[in-house]
Amino acid sequence: MSAPDEKKQTDFIRTIIAQDLARNLNDGRVVTRFPPEPNGTLHIGHAKSICLNFGVASQYPSGRCHLRFDDTNPEKEEIAYIQSIKEDVRWLGFDWGDHLYFASDYFQRLYELAEVLIKKGKAYVCSLSADEMRDYRGTLTEPGRQSPGRSREVSENLTLFQAMRAGQFADGTHTLRAKISMVSPNINMRDPTLYRIRRVHHHQTGDQWCIYPTYDYTHCISDALEGITHSLCTLEFEDHRPLYDWILDQLQEELACHPQQIEFSRLELEFTVMSKRMLTTLVTGNHVCGWDDPRLPTIAGLRRRGYSPQSIRNFCRLIGITKAPNHVEMALLENCLREDLEVNAPRAMAVLNPLRIILDNLPEDYLEEIVVANHSQNEALGTRTLVLTRELFIEREDFEETPPKGFKRLIPDGEVRLRHAYVIRCQGVLRNPKTQAIESLRCTVDTETMNKAPEGRKVKGVIHWVSAQRHCKAEIRLYDRLFNVPQPADNKAGGTFLDHLNPESLQILEDRPVEESLAAAQLGQHFQFERLGYFSPDIHDSTPGKPVFNRSVSLRDSWAKVEKKI
């Protein structure tokens, strides 16, 4: 089996790291980190970052990657997300070893360093309200104005900051700000906020703090404290890099290292949304069923849909790492799953849209057991037993009274092979006398054709089937893209992304006949239902004897393309 993870991978970030190593920077260490905020579940865009950070670290003997929760805003964070994020990272196949951290671990140190900044005259307490601060900040084209607090003495700032911490001020009345420049063309440098007063219970530190540090202040210092060498993040933080560097430069004497921030472009996938805000809206607005709805691009959703960690890792390798904006087609992701499951998924048969056929030349109680391979090219997957009876179900689409050109399935008076069994011939059509709808087919079986080509005729078509007398009933869930447009997040014409929801993204088929062996399907297994696609038991609803299958992805269907053209 191929090991795509192992294949040599290059991108501009790996090139920089290799160069740094060649120049013996950081004493030959490579330390990265994946820093999620526990305010939502992970999605495939995070997978890109996880694969990058953990992947880079694993390329070097001395490499390591930290999992650090960026928990500086307790208002939005929940402990449940911490668990789900850990699970997702592990499920994807990565291991942070002993290196699990929380930004909140550093709150005391962060506070002390803030006092250092104040003493160095590099930070001050600002008493502007949020509205005033916005007003003072200026705009993209106009410079900002200095806050009155900017001219306070060091000692006053220190006293005030200590009072902030001691809880002597109401929420939002004061902030600690970096003293940089209110006229910087980079708005992030216009004296950014370092601390704010928030009387909120923190999931890690409880009620110990009533002031919380901001991301910009916390992230660079956390990186430095952990000895991160390369701090990889997405493009929207590019404008924050001068601030990242500024803070670390001011604290040069206090901090041993100065990590390098490098930005790459975030992943956009067509026909879905990736922003936390929109995903949250979909979940809380009940447009989907929870964070792990199989239609969502969340890790949990993909897992429930039947995606394998391997296929997601491979996808992340194929899309690469650049700074260019990108909108990757869903077809690439789907292909990665097919590629994995084609080799590894045992085959089975199920009928989604059943049409009864009666094999007239077989006795009523006929029952033949047929032992078949679970995978024609992979013997290791073993065998199973199929039961052939006089009455069977085939797919309604596999029979046509007036077949289009090129149709090679069952037609009146025509022959077709039943997968793993005999060639049959359609002798007649039974209709509902009132509606004229086809109710069943009368067929005959050529008993000489098991594992053998019929005499003197060529039978091209092969169709799948399930015994009408001996089968298991399953619920089948078919999924389509969640949105009707490639970029639902783009709403320049007005409206919201919800306007583009595809009302037919979920189709539930109840009580469909599937072969008996599927009654024992285990959670986490993947099957190829022949000619239909790859299916996986639903994590929540599938039970032994009453399985529920999610279609992970369909098989490629070149006949459907031909049909479309006709």
Place this chain on the structure above:
RNA sequence: UGGGCCGUCGCCAAGCGGUAAGGCACCGGAUUUUGAUUCCGGCAUUCCUAGGUUCAAAUCCUAGCGGCCCAGCCA
């Protein structure tokens, strides 16, 4: 019209002065008891545009054009 970043095939993406890798998609054709898989073949005289430098430019220079991000006490 402030600052930062980006622009190579329908979608990703190599390339880093020597004459356009690869994957996906698409289009043929072969094999096939899955119209799947596999296998063969095709698919950018051209790199956002226009000038310039050079024997030689996607790669260097200049000027345009187009797109993305930033005005949270979010991350």
